[in-house]
Amino acid sequence: MPTLSLDSLLERPLRAAILAAADSAAVQKAVSRYGMRLGAKRFVAGETTAEFLDVARAVNAQGFAVACGILGEGVRDRAAATAAADQYCELLRIFAEQGLDANVAFKLTHVGLDVDPELAYENAARIAQAARDTNNTMRLDMEQSRYVDATLRVYRRLRAQFDNAGFVLQAYLFRSIDDLRAQQAPNVRIVKGAYLEPPAVAYEKKADVDQNYLRLAYTALEGPGYTAIATHDSRIIDAVERFVAERGIPKRGRFEFQMLYGISTPLAARLLECGYRVRLAVPFGDFWFPYLMRRLAERPANLAFFLKGALSRG
Numbered sequence: 433m434p435t436l437s438l439d440s441l442l443e444r445p446l447r448a449a450i451l452a453a454a455d456s457a458a459v460q461k462a463v464s465r466y467g468m469r470l471g472a473k474r475f476v477a478g479e480t481t482a483e484f485l486d487v488a489r490a491v492n493a494q495g496f497a498v499a500c501g502i503l504g505e506g507v508r509d510r511a512a513a514t515a516a517a518d519q520y521c522e523l524l525r526i527f528a529e530q531g532l533d534a535n536v537a538f539k540l541t542h543v544g545l546d547v548d549p550e551l552a553y554e555n556a557a558r559i560a561q562a563a564r565d566t567n568n569t570m571r572l573d574m575e576q577s578r579y580v581d582a583t584l585r586v587y588r589r590l591r592a593q594f595d596n597a598g599f600v601l602q603a604y605l606f607r608s609i610d611d612l613r614a615q616q617a618p619n620v621r622i623v624k625g626a627y628l629e630p631p632a633v634a635y636e637k638k639a640d641v642d643q644n645y646l647r648l649a650y651t652a653l654e655g656p657g658y659t660a661i662a663t664h665d666s667r668i669i670d671a672v673e674r675f676v677a678e679r680g681i682p683k684r685g686r687f688e689f690q691m692l693y694g695i696s697t698p699l700a701a702r703l704l705e706c707g708y709r710v711r712l713a714v715p716f717g718d719f720w721f722p723y724l725m726r727r728l729a730e731r732p733a734n735l736a737f738f739l740k741g742a743l744s745r746g
């Protein structure tokens with residue numbers, strides 16, 4: 433019979449509690465006031481474009497590519513959604529001007545999916561066009577399972593016109609393997625999945641998510657598209673390294689590793705040294721609260737680090 437450690441018994445409810453707190457206006461108000469000072473900066477480049485560009489330059493100087501994300505989601509206002517898309521287009525122009533090795537990845541609910549799916553598509557297409565104009569790429573992040581169909585619809589429409597568009601699949605969702613097989617030569621980032629999903633749609637046990645992750649990764653890597661292996665899980669990374677070596681898949685050109693800024697930097701550095709392309713996802717902006725909560729939920733030990741910061745500063 434499989435055994436569960438005390439840690440993993442405590443971790444699941446704690447994770448659920450942190451993700452539930454992410455929806456609480458009161459927690460948001462309290463954390464947003466001091467969070468950046470107390471620890472959010474570990475995961476977020478800052479609140480302004482200038483702060484982001486400083487971090488992006490430093491990350492590039494270490495040899496990593498950057499995936500830029502402006503923090504924002506669940507936008508309910510047409511003007512705000514359009515402004516977010518404008519900001520991405522402007523960033524793409526800045527990357528080209530300054531010679532930065534950085535592309536963009538964003539959430540469709542940031543550019544209007546909750547307002548009007550057509551608006552989200554138009555904004556995403558404008559970003560894809562700005563990326564194409566600057567010889568760059570863009571990617572749609574994947575959000576909660578209720579958005580998967582709409583996100584895949586937008587991705588397919590984009591791909592009909594833009595070969596520089598990518599999307600994301602989450603290994604915790606049962607459906608992801610079918611979604612992967614339904615795309616032709618996809619540009620796909622594979623992640624485990626960061627949201628609280630019901631057992632009707634998602635694997636609950638880490639071992640099942642990990643197994644599905646490898647199934648998705650191997651399927652994507654064997655196919656004709658481009659794959660981003662986005663994880664900090666060293667066992668998964670080791671397995672992928674063995675897989676590509678056995679299949680003779682070159683270290684660059686058909687796939688890359690991706691990690692989040694502030695997490696597992698030594699592992700990212702080792703991959704770079706081995707000759708792989710490695711991209712760090714670097715977020716910035718003032719709407720960092722839900723992002724921080726997802727990072728805390730992934731590793732509740734981060735909560736202790738965050739609270740220690742809070743207590744030591746009174």
Ligand code: FAD
Pocket residue numbers: 572573574575600602623624625626627662663664665666690691692695696712713726727728730731734
């Ligand atoms: P885990 O098993 O969670 O972690 C493996 C090890 O990594 C842990 O033991 C720990 O050492 C380290 N680690 C992991 N998370 C943390 C953390 N927060 N703090 C400190 N150490 C940590 N999810 C989505 O749902 N949609 C997306 O579009 C999306 N995009 C992503 C893009 C990138 C580049 C990456 C790396 C992740 C993205 N995620 C996304 C998040 C992802 O779904 C996971 O929640 C996250 O990557 C943690 O899972 P893991 O693969 O690192 O494995």
